[in-house]
Every structure is written in C-alpha cells, then in structure tokens.
Amino acid sequence: MADDPVTTRGNGLSATVHVDDRLDAELNADAGAVVAVIGPNGAGKTTLLRALAGLVPMTGSIEVDGWSWTRPVRLVRDRNVGLVFQDQLLFPHLDAVDNVAFGLRARGTSRAESDATARDWLARFGIADLADRRPAQLSGGQAQRVAIARALAPAPSLLLLDEPFAGLDVGVATALRIELARHLASYDGVTLLVTHDALDALTLADAVLVVDEGRVAQYGSPQDVAARPRTAHVARLVGLNVIRxxxxxxxxxxxxxxxxxxxxxxxxxxxxxxxxxxxxxxxxxxxxxxxxxxxxxxxxxxxxxxxxxxxxxxxxxxxxxxxxxxxxx
Amino acid sequence: MTDTVPRTLGRPPLALVLPAAVAAGLLVIPLVTLVLDTPWRNFVDELGTGAVRDALGITAFASAITVVACVLLGTPLAWLLARVDFPGRSLLRAAVAVPLVLPPVVAGVALVTALGRNGLIGSVLRDTTGVTLPYTMTAVVIAHTFVSMPFYVLSVEGALRASGDRYDVVAATLGATRWTTFRRVTLPLAMPGLMAGAALAWARSLGEFGATITFAGNYPGTTQTMPSLIYTTLQSRPEVARTLSMILLVVSIAILAALRNRWLTTP
The missing domain is CATH 2.40.50.100 (RNA polymerase II/Efflux pump adaptor protein, barrel-sandwich hybrid domain)
Incomplete structure (x- = not known):
C-alpha cells in the first residue's frame, strides 16, 4: 500500500527513525501540519532533522507524500527537503537573490525564471531591497529571512527548521515569528520546527513532539502538551510542576x-x-x-x-x- | 608609531643576535652581490640574443602550460583527497607529497624510468604510436608538472578542508548534484587557495632545472629553459649568466610581492 504513490500521495509525513545511540523516534504528520520539536539540549532534535534530510545514517523508514525515501535510500538532493540551519549557512560568495535562486537553478529552472521567483520570495519576506547584498552585509534577522526564503523557494515537500530564531534579538525574533506563521499557513508540506521556546510551540505549531534522551516522550496538540506535560523539561517551559x-x-x-x-x-x-x-x-x-x-x-x-x-x-x-x-x- | 618591542625587557642576547646575523647574511649577501655584479649595460643586449629569447620563451610557455595542467588535473585530485572517503586515501596523499622532498634529479630519473624510450610506459607508447617523449617540449612540461603539482594540490586541498563541507551539505539539500555543488559552491569558496597554489606551482616551474635537464635534456630552442641556459652559460661566460640570473630573480621577486598580501604578511 505504502509503496503505491497514487493511493497515498498527499498524506504528509510518516517516519520511523532509528539512529544508533542517538535517536529512536516515530512520527506521523498530515500535509500542511507544523510540528514543533522540543526537548533539552542533546535530546536528539537536530539528529531527527538531519536523519530526515538524509544527512546522518539511519535505519527505519521515511515516507513523504506517499513516496518512500528509504526503500531505496534517496540521495539528499532528491529528497526535496528545505532545511534551515541554526547558523543559516548562506553561501557567502552569492548575494541574497542568488542564494534564494540556488535551489531552483540546481533543479533545472532557467536562470531568468529562478531569479524572478527568488526576488518574489525576498519581497514576500519584505527584503526585496536587499537582493544584491552578500550575507556578510546582512543583519541576523535579514540573513535568517533569506535562509528561510532559500529553503521555501524550491517548494519542498518537507520543511525542516532548526531553531530559526536562535541568536536573534528578542524584537527581531518576534517579528520573524509572525512572518513565519503567515508563510507556514500557506505552505502545504509538513514542517518540523526545532525550538527551545514554548511560545514557538504554542503560536506556530499544530502539534508538539517532545524528544527526551533520544525518544519521543510526548506527541500531541500544543494545548494538550502544555496542560499535561510528561517531562520536567516541558513542565519547566510552560511553568508547571510535573511529578511522575x-x-x-x-x-x-x-x-x-x-x-x-x-x-x-x-x-x-x-x-x-x-x-x-x-x-x-x-x-x-x-x-x-x-x-x-x-x-x-x-x-x-x-x-x-x-x-x-x-x-x-x-x-x-x-x-x-x-x-x-x-x-x- | 608606538614601540612594539618592550625595551624594558633588556638587550637581545648575543647568543641569538649572532646566529641571526649569520643567517641573514647568508640569505641576503649572495643576492646583493648578484645585483651589484650584474653588467647592467648588457642587460637589454642579452635579452635580445636568440638563445636567451628561446630559453625565455620555453620557460614562459612551459610554466604557463604547467599551471594550466595543475589547475585542470590538480584541482580534481585535491577535491578527491579533501572530499571523498576512499580506501588508500591517506596513502595517496602521502604519495602526492613525495615530489616536494624528492631531489629534482631523482625526479628526472623516475620520469625516464617511467616515460623514457625504454621506460615502462614509454616503451609501450613508442611501440604503439611511435611517439617518444624524452628531449621534447612535452617532456619539459611533464617534468615541470611533476615537480609543481604537489605544491598546487596540497595548497588547494588545504583550502578545501579549511572551508569544510558544510556548504556542500547545504547545496545538496537544495537539490544540487555534486558536480553543480563543485562548480557553484566548492570552487568559488576555495578560490584564494587555488590562486595561491597556482602561484606556487608557477614559481616552482620557473626555477625547475634538475628534473628537466635529466628527462628532457638541454637542447637550445627545444628543451633549453632559462635555468638550463644559465647553468650552461656560467661555464663559458659567467657575466652573461649573471645577467640571465638577474632576469629570473626579478621575476621571482615580482611573484613574492604578488603573494605577500595573501599569506606572507605576519599578523
């Protein structure tokens, strides 16, 4: 059944991820869902994202929109993921518009068309006037907008955001959070958002995946996880005491x-x-x-x-x- | 200008100053005497003679082709060593570095053994195509490339390792093939290392003597490079040899000046 893309396409993400000594996680999410991944440092949040993107060896299975990424193993470049890294990693030798256009051109879109789409994305993030700037000439918030635009431009079927607001000033992070909420609302793929902030989970996400010591400790709606936390970490984030x-x-x-x-x-x-x-x-x-x-x-x-x-x-x-x-x- | 040496620490000890002076003298005096002793009146005349023009042309041509060969062949090798994990990688890296420390004459003998008329590959080449390499312009370029390539490969490999594969990973998540990634990301980011490596390879090629004269000979007009000509001339007309040396010295200093800004300045 699962191998037949025609009958199951459009079903979002279904994954069982095992990374030796690091992570054992199962995750299902509908298309269009935004899943916040929270947990203490070293819990395996980033490992989960990297495993889904194909950047760390794993066993298990990943299905996105009915296509298997694990049988046979799909190369990173064929997975159609949008990955936003903690430190952005914008190509330092390319200006903002070329950074955003990179994914389109790599997948064979013409230069002119890629360029136009990239400028459109920059405009959507309100930074059209920064198109010709190199990453070194961008502020943290601007660079993060370019990085998110670069990930979204090729229309990925899975969007992976690794602490996109980390290291930004509080005001900048708040503004970007609101913008991101708007873009995620119109994005029809599955989004995984690694965050340390309960606010992200409550404002941006449809579901919260709590990872602790390499395992899924809890998976539910933000309201449910906030009201009935099962880990001390989440309890602390939402300001509750929890005793097992x-x-x-x-x-x-x-x-x-x-x-x-x-x-x-x-x-x-x-x-x-x-x-x-x-x-x-x-x-x-x-x-x-x-x-x-x-x-x-x-x-x-x-x-x-x-x-x-x-x-x-x-x-x-x-x-x-x-x-x-x-x-x- | 502030005084950067804290004078309050006292006088530098003679035990350090004396050997330092000897070392400096050893490095500087021969070059100064060369400059002082050069019959400058002959400089332009000597430049105009046929033998010198041939040798200059051969050296310029061979070193230019050597740099091109290093870039075209050495860049992929450096990439392979820096980015692909294959069995025997560290062994290959060590082998690539060997010509750095190999006496050039030994390099020439090795080239004759492999590519000479009766060499392992050379004899096959002669039997199948009738082509023999020794004592040709091709041999000059091969000898130059053999001794220059390690400088280039190690420099570029270092640059590739220093920039890391993080951007390669980003490019892969954006759907780029490894070839696209190499062209659009890896290569531009390693460009300073490429330029430095090319300059080193070129400088090494300009001065190349031992491997060339052993493998390619010293025939005026075909395989006689500037260093070979200088060596030959020194025996009969030492003052001309000095003029020719001066020409190479000027070129070397020009390269040094060009590289200075990149990595020869002390922080």
Missing part, C-alpha cells in the same frame, strides 16, 4: 505550592523537604526553584520571601493540596 508516579503524571501550578520552614500538616504524599536553589522575580511573585527530590517551582509573595528568608541554600518544606493536583496518564 508509576504510570501516571501529576502536575500542579507553582502558585498552588505552599512554602514553610516547619513540616506542614496533611498528607505526606504531597509534601517535600528540600533546599532553595534560586529565587527570581516572576511577575508580582517570587519564583523559587527547590531541589526536593524532584525539582519543583513555587511562587511566593515578596513579603513571604523576606519573612521566611527564602534565599538560595535555605532548607524548606513545600506542599500542595491534593485538590490542586491534576492527574493524568
């Missing part, structure tokens, strides 16, 4: 946590003893990070911080009411 208990997860908000110097009364199940690791202002509250077996975050008032002397190194008890805990499988 056998096969179930228990999560609660930092504002529901009570901090005291003496052992509190109530169920021993929901109280922990530990040391304050850090205390930083978080909105109107002070957010504590407490090493209490699991690392927990607790929001307390500035007044309580002073009163209890909550500085790093202080030993405290943290507790939470059972009614404030959400339990899920």
């Amino acid at each position: 208990e056998d096969d179930r997860f228990r999560s609660f908000r930092p504002s529901a946590v009570t901090v005291s110097l003496g052992r509190p009364e109530g169920s021993a199940r929901n109280q922990w003893h530990g040391t304050v690791l850090s205390a930083v202002t978080h909105g109107d509250a002070v957010r504590l990070l407490v090493a209490a077996g699991p690392q927990l975050i607790a929001d307390v008032t500035p007044a309580a911080t002073v009163e209890l002397g909550l500085v790093p190194g202080r030993e405290v008890w943290v507790s939470v009411k059972e009614t404030a805990i959400q339990t899920y499988a």
Whole structure:
C-alpha cells in the first residue's frame, strides 16, 4: 500500500527513525501540519532533522507524500527537503537573490525564471531591497529571512527548521515569528520546527513532539502538551510542576505550592523537604526553584520571601493540596 | 608609531643576535652581490640574443602550460583527497607529497624510468604510436608538472578542508548534484587557495632545472629553459649568466610581492 504513490500521495509525513545511540523516534504528520520539536539540549532534535534530510545514517523508514525515501535510500538532493540551519549557512560568495535562486537553478529552472521567483520570495519576506547584498552585509534577522526564503523557494515537500530564531534579538525574533506563521499557513508540506521556546510551540505549531534522551516522550496538540506535560523539561517551559508516579503524571501550578520552614500538616504524599536553589522575580511573585527530590517551582509573595528568608541554600518544606493536583496518564 | 618591542625587557642576547646575523647574511649577501655584479649595460643586449629569447620563451610557455595542467588535473585530485572517503586515501596523499622532498634529479630519473624510450610506459607508447617523449617540449612540461603539482594540490586541498563541507551539505539539500555543488559552491569558496597554489606551482616551474635537464635534456630552442641556459652559460661566460640570473630573480621577486598580501604578511 505504502509503496503505491497514487493511493497515498498527499498524506504528509510518516517516519520511523532509528539512529544508533542517538535517536529512536516515530512520527506521523498530515500535509500542511507544523510540528514543533522540543526537548533539552542533546535530546536528539537536530539528529531527527538531519536523519530526515538524509544527512546522518539511519535505519527505519521515511515516507513523504506517499513516496518512500528509504526503500531505496534517496540521495539528499532528491529528497526535496528545505532545511534551515541554526547558523543559516548562506553561501557567502552569492548575494541574497542568488542564494534564494540556488535551489531552483540546481533543479533545472532557467536562470531568468529562478531569479524572478527568488526576488518574489525576498519581497514576500519584505527584503526585496536587499537582493544584491552578500550575507556578510546582512543583519541576523535579514540573513535568517533569506535562509528561510532559500529553503521555501524550491517548494519542498518537507520543511525542516532548526531553531530559526536562535541568536536573534528578542524584537527581531518576534517579528520573524509572525512572518513565519503567515508563510507556514500557506505552505502545504509538513514542517518540523526545532525550538527551545514554548511560545514557538504554542503560536506556530499544530502539534508538539517532545524528544527526551533520544525518544519521543510526548506527541500531541500544543494545548494538550502544555496542560499535561510528561517531562520536567516541558513542565519547566510552560511553568508547571510535573511529578511522575508509576504510570501516571501529576502536575500542579507553582502558585498552588505552599512554602514553610516547619513540616506542614496533611498528607505526606504531597509534601517535600528540600533546599532553595534560586529565587527570581516572576511577575508580582517570587519564583523559587527547590531541589526536593524532584525539582519543583513555587511562587511566593515578596513579603513571604523576606519573612521566611527564602534565599538560595535555605532548607524548606513545600506542599500542595491534593485538590490542586491534576492527574493524568 | 608606538614601540612594539618592550625595551624594558633588556638587550637581545648575543647568543641569538649572532646566529641571526649569520643567517641573514647568508640569505641576503649572495643576492646583493648578484645585483651589484650584474653588467647592467648588457642587460637589454642579452635579452635580445636568440638563445636567451628561446630559453625565455620555453620557460614562459612551459610554466604557463604547467599551471594550466595543475589547475585542470590538480584541482580534481585535491577535491578527491579533501572530499571523498576512499580506501588508500591517506596513502595517496602521502604519495602526492613525495615530489616536494624528492631531489629534482631523482625526479628526472623516475620520469625516464617511467616515460623514457625504454621506460615502462614509454616503451609501450613508442611501440604503439611511435611517439617518444624524452628531449621534447612535452617532456619539459611533464617534468615541470611533476615537480609543481604537489605544491598546487596540497595548497588547494588545504583550502578545501579549511572551508569544510558544510556548504556542500547545504547545496545538496537544495537539490544540487555534486558536480553543480563543485562548480557553484566548492570552487568559488576555495578560490584564494587555488590562486595561491597556482602561484606556487608557477614559481616552482620557473626555477625547475634538475628534473628537466635529466628527462628532457638541454637542447637550445627545444628543451633549453632559462635555468638550463644559465647553468650552461656560467661555464663559458659567467657575466652573461649573471645577467640571465638577474632576469629570473626579478621575476621571482615580482611573484613574492604578488603573494605577500595573501599569506606572507605576519599578523
């Protein structure tokens, strides 16, 4: 079935990726979907992207729009991927328009037509006036726009973005995030977006793939992953505490946590003893990070911080009411 | 101008200054005496004689063809060594570097052994086509290319390795074949290394003597290059040899000046 492109074409991405000692991941995404890939450093996010692009040896299978990329193995150049690298890697000897036109010309489009399409893409990103500049003459945000335009210009069937906002100023990243959302809405291939930012996952993605220690820890809608995180990493990103208990997860908000110097009364199940690791202002509250077996975050008032002397190194008890805990499988 | 040498560190020790002075003298004095001793009045006259014009022409032609051969053949070899993982790669790289340290006369003997009238390849060539290489212009170019190619290949390979294959990977994801990638990405990025390598190869070719005279001989008008002519002339008319040497010296210094900006300046 899967080998017959006529019946399955247009189905998006279906992949089982195994990279020795690095990654074991399964992933299905519909055409047009934007999948945010999140996880701690070294979890295997970039490895997943590189394996899909054909840049690292892997076993398993990849099917894109019903075509197999693994039986037989397709060369990188025949995969029709658009890959945006962390450090952009614009060709330094080519100006912006030639960078964007590169993929079209490499695939046989005439010079004039490639040039026109490339200028059109630069215009869509609002940088038509930078067409004749070399990468060295572009700012970080401009270079990243050229890099994304270069990946999108040949109409790839799979778009892979590796932390496209990393290293950009906050304002520049915000503007680019909004632009990218617009382009991704009209893009009909599957997009994988590696990010460290919960905001990217929530604003740009239809689905979130959480990678942890080379495995898929969670795959679901951004709302579901944010509300019921299964890894400490994601819990921290969305500002929740999550505790694993056998096969179930228990999560609660930092504002529901009570901090005291003496052992509190109530169920021993929901109280922990530990040391304050850090205390930083978080909105109107002070957010504590407490090493209490699991690392927990607790929001307390500035007044309580002073009163209890909550500085790093202080030993405290943290507790939470059972009614404030959400339990899920 | 600020003083970059901290005088407060004291006087440079004689143990370093004396040998440094001897080394500098050894390098500079012969060239200075050559310049001073050259009968400049003869300079233009000597340039006009038939033998000199022939030798200059042969040297110019052979070194130009050598550079072209290095670029056309050496660039692909450098690319292969830098980019393709094949069995015996490190062995081949070592073999390519050998002519760098090989005495030129030995290089000439090796060329005779391979391509001479009775050489391994030369005899086959003679039997099948009737062509013999030694003592021809072709032999001059082959000898020059043999000694110059390593300079070019190692320089370009270094440039290719330094620029890395990251841009090759980008080009592949954009659908480019390896040939397209080589033409449009790899080659332009390695261009400074190519230019430096070509200049080195050319300089080596200009001065080539040992391998050429062994393999191609020293026939005026066919295989007599400038260095061969200088060597011959020195025995009969030393002052003319000095004039001819001066011509080569001027050319060498011109190359040095051209390269200076690229990689001979100290940081």
